[in-house]
Amino acid sequence: MLKINNLQARIEEKEILKGINLDIKPGEIHAIMGPNGSGKSTLASVLAGRSDYEVTGGSVEFMGKDLLELSPEDRAKEGLFLAFQYPVEIPGVSTTNFIKSAVNEKRKYLGLEPLDAAQFLRNMKEKMKLVEIDQSLLSRSLNEGFSGGEKKRNEIFQMAMLEPKLAILDETDSGLDIDALRIVANGVNQLRSKDNAFLVVTHYQRLLDYIVPDFVHVLYKGRIVRSGTKELAKELEVKGYDFIKAEVDQELA
Amino acid sequence: MHEENDDILEQITSSEYKYGFVTDIEADEAPKGLSEDTVRFISAKKNEPVWMLEYRLKAYRHWLTMEEPKWPNVEYPPINYQDIIYYSAPKQKIAPDSLDDIDPELRKTFEKLGISLNEQKRLTGVAVDAVIDSVSVATTFKEELSKVGVIFCSMSEAIQDHPALIQKYLGSVVPATDNFFSALNAAVFSDGSFCFIPKGVRCPMELSTYFRINAANTGQFERTLIVAEDEAYVSYLEGCTAPMRDENQLHAAVVEIVAMEKAEVKYSTVQNWYPGDKEGKGGIYNFVTKRGICAGDHSKISWTQVETGSSITWKYPSVILKGDYSIGEFYSVAVTNNFQQADTGTKMVHLGKNTKSRIVSKGISAGKSQNSYRGLVSVAKNAGNARNFSQCDSLLLGDKCGAHTFPYIEVKNNTAVVEHEATTSKIGEDQIFYCNQRGIDTETAVALIVNGFAKEVMNQLPMEFAVEAQKLLAISLEGSVG
Numbered sequence A: 001m002l003k004i005n006n007l008q009a010r011i012e013e014k015e016i017l018k019g020i021n022l023d024i025k026p027g028e029i030h031a032i033m034g035p036n037g038s039g040k041s042t043l044a045s046v047l048a049g050r051s052d053y054e055v056t057g058g059s060v061e062f063m064g065k066d067l068l069e070l071s072p073e074d075r076a077k078e079g080l081f082l083a084f085q086y087p088v089e090i091p092g093v094s095t096t097n098f099i100k101s102a103v104n105e106k107r108k109y110l111g112l113e114p115l116d117a118a119q120f121l122r123n124m125k126e127k128m129k130l131v132e133i134d135q136s137l138l139s140r141s142l143n144e145g146f147s148g149g150e151k152k153r154n155e156i157f158q159m160a161m162l163e164p165k166l167a168i169l170d171e172t173d174s175g176l177d178i179d180a181l182r183i184v185a186n187g188v189n190q191l192r193s194k195d196n197a198f199l200v201v202t203h204y205q206r207l208l209d210y211i212v213p214d215f216v217h218v219l220y221k222g223r224i225v226r227s228g229t230k231e232l233a234k235e236l237e238v239k240g241y242d243f244i245k246a247e248v249d250q251e252l253a
Numbered sequence B: 001m002h003e004e005n006d007d008i009l010e011q012i013t014s015s016e017y018k019y020g021f022v023t024d025i026e027a028d029e030a031p032k033g034l035s036e037d038t039v040r041f042i043s044a045k046k047n048e049p050v051w052m053l054e055y056r057l058k059a060y061r062h063w064l065t066m067e068e069p070k071w072p073n074v075e076y077p078p079i080n081y082q083d084i085i086y087y088s089a090p091k092q093k094i095a096p097d098s099l100d101d102i103d104p105e106l107r108k109t110f111e112k113l114g115i116s117l118n119e120q121k122r123l124t125g126v127a128v129d130a131v132i133d134s135v136s137v138a139t140t141f142k143e144e145l146s147k148v149g150v151i152f153c154s155m156s157e158a159i160q161d162h163p164a165l166i167q168k169y170l171g172s173v174v175p176a177t178d179n180f181f182s183a184l185n186a187a188v189f190s191d192g193s194f195c196f197i198p199k200g201v202r203c204p205m206e207l208s209t210y211f212r213i214n215a216a217n218t219g220q221f222e223r224t225l226i227v228a229e230d231e232a233y234v235s236y237l238e239g240c241t242a243p244m245r246d247e248n249q250l251h252a253a254v255v256e257i258v259a260m261e262k263a264e265v266k267y268s269t270v271q272n273w274y275p276g277d278k279e280g281k282g283g284i285y286n287f288v289t290k291r292g293i294c295a296g297d298h299s300k301i302s303w304t305q306v307e308t309g310s311s312i313t314w315k316y317p318s319v320i321l322k323g324d325y326s327i328g329e330f331y332s333v334a335v336t337n338n339f340q341q342a343d344t345g346t347k348m349v350h351l352g353k354n355t356k357s358r359i360v361s362k363g364i365s366a367g368k369s370q371n372s373y374r375g376l377v378s379v380a381k382n383a384g385n386a387r388n389f390s391q392c393d394s395l396l397l398g399d400k401c402g403a404h405t406f407p408y409i410e411v412k413n414n415t416a417v418v419e420h421e422a423t424t425s426k427i428g429e430d431q432i433f434y435c436n437q438r439g440i441d442t443e444t445a446v447a448l449i450v451n452g453f454a455k456e457v458m459n460q461l462p463m464e465f466a467v468e469a470q471k472l473l474a475i476s477l478e479g480s481v482g
């Protein structure tokens, strides 16, 4: 579904991704961990098509298409979803209205009729239950004045509404209380199917108790330096990154 | 990123002005330039009574002593008032007795603009006065309206048929001597609409005037007068467009509203004069004086404007709150793009007791445009318990445009409560990217954000026009993101 081959990217002359290789198949959950500033969000942004980043080498194939050739909105409509580490606020635009536009833009792209108000509402009600989000939140302006946790939950709600093929969750667990964490994880697990995949960026092994990954990768200095199973995350929890850093720095030296 | 954004901006702001066509029609014109003879020429063309000519001449002589205002926050080369044609009327074979006799070319022009002069095909519940260049060519539903005593006709007709009313009210709210452009208008105005709602009548349909500039090198100087007697109600809408031309054209209109006891007048404008091209060439200079007086107790005047066109806009629809418990409202969305400049706002003059005013101004600037809100709230010494609330929000698209707010507050009575709130925000790259990531392209994202921003004002528009105005907003701004 997603094939990243030797991907390199920079921002303002600064090399950040220095050759990422990653292969994600339908039905899989991959976790990416790594110290602050190692390039995790950069990878997510580059995949989503943020234009601040310049791709300087490598290729990405998504659902058989050259992802890097597609505009950000077309990537989204092809089924790529990014739950942002820091969701933005858009005053004046109600959350419901925003999601409705997003859903219908995607339907248009796929050659489907727009959902009418009743269908959309029914759909929304169902997904609201899934992530236990409140109606009152959805009638407010998008993310405006939402608490940190509410913003994250709203990201997962949008994911549920848009039913992506590949969802990238960038630290969706940060700032969530224990209950919210369980709800978000629960939402992900219910949306999980043999046809879709998740790329979960996190700092905490705790999340991986709820969303059990098939693979865990460690990103350090713009490269994936270790890959393993969920046991790798447990090892990191105990030992920290120092041992990996030391090994990698030695290899690089 | 910036380069790329500029590209998108370039690309989409180049969307064509939809109403820029010219109708090829023979016109009856005054010679270029302005003098007493020009004033006499116009008055004679219209077969005006002597008192009207006198009124014009007096205004003209006063105008000669005045200077063009320099205080608005706009820049333009000096206007040569001798280089303008002050009267241009499409030649119709005969003065049309009925709507069926209207020149087909003219009828087509208005149809292209989405205005039907055919009563059968009318917009539900809207009567139209269609003004092209200097004259009104048709007014629909006159008969139906006259059954309930509502007078809705062109200003020229009103001067002939209702001289007493015109003599009583014309210039009663905006005197000819008020300002440079109102004096000019009083001297050379050629047409416009007159609307009179008698005591106790709720006007059964929306009234609207559609102004169209067609001829080159002409100025348009129309005059609108609305009088609502005790307990009368009317909702009035004004729309306007002009062809694309390289020269700037002057539009200096005057609108006066009188609301008597318990009367209510709602005046909405969707202003879409040609804004000039992307380089700032051409476009209409829109120098307009609009003022209403809440003459009676418990009366209400409400201005709603959606300003998307013109290369320069200079306009401050105002309300004089003379009657006790009267209410004045001003709801405005002003959009500027490319090289457009707008200096617009309102004046709320509280004279009566327990008067209330509300100002909601939403300025949206894109491209290299400048957008200023200028508003005055004044409370006179005897105006006890006056209330005002002003909300002025600016939204910036890109970083080459400017938004400015000039609120003036003059309070001479200490029981007054005057509140002013202002915000400035910017559509950020982050917001656009967020929308893009959800599958919403940049154009749609801008439209979504802008319409959200302007919602409070758009909601004030009559239903029939709200959708149209929303589209207009989106078109005026397409792609201006930074």
Ligand SMILES: Nc1ncnc2c1ncn2[C@@H]1O[C@H](COP(=O)(O)OP(=O)(O)OP(=O)(O)O)[C@@H](O)[C@H]1O
Pocket: A011, A012, A014, A016, A034, A035, A036, A037, A038, A039, A040, A041, A042, A043, A085
């Ligand atoms: N606009 C920018 N200009 C310069 N450097 C940048 C810019 N944006 C990101 N960086 C740098 O790129 C590196 C990678 O950042 P990124 O956000 O991808 O890290 P991360 O792995 O997501 O970190 P965290 O765990 O803290 O979220 C950091 O050193 C960061 O400072």
Ligand SMILES: [Mg+2]
Pocket: A040, A041, A042, A085, A170, A171
């Ligand atoms: Mg990050």
